[in-house]
Amino acid sequence: MRRSEFLRAVDDEFGPRATTLMSDLVLPGIGLTPQDALEAGVSPREIWLSLCAETDVPLSRRYGAGRLEPRR
Incomplete structure (x- = not known):
């Protein structure tokens, strides 16, 4: 996870x-x-996972978060 993806x-x-x-x-x-x-x-990525765990973000919303959709 890049910094920009994390912030997004x-x-x-x-x-x-x-x-x-x-x-x-x-x-x-x-x-x-x-x-x-x-x-x-x-x-x-480590910060994101720790933040998600601390704030009870469901597992389904943790992986791949912040990534932009691929260009077509």
Whole structure:
């Protein structure tokens, strides 16, 4: 997962709450907020999965999130 895909996935999943979650929620498995984890070089995929687990995002919406549809 690329950083851009991660940010798109967060916006799509959490909408108006995305900014608050990115800056305020400390992820237990990482020990940082998602924003701080990105800045520290933690893999966006690791952050995404941790964020999903912490906020109870269903498994069906975790894989492939943030990817654009292929061009035709």
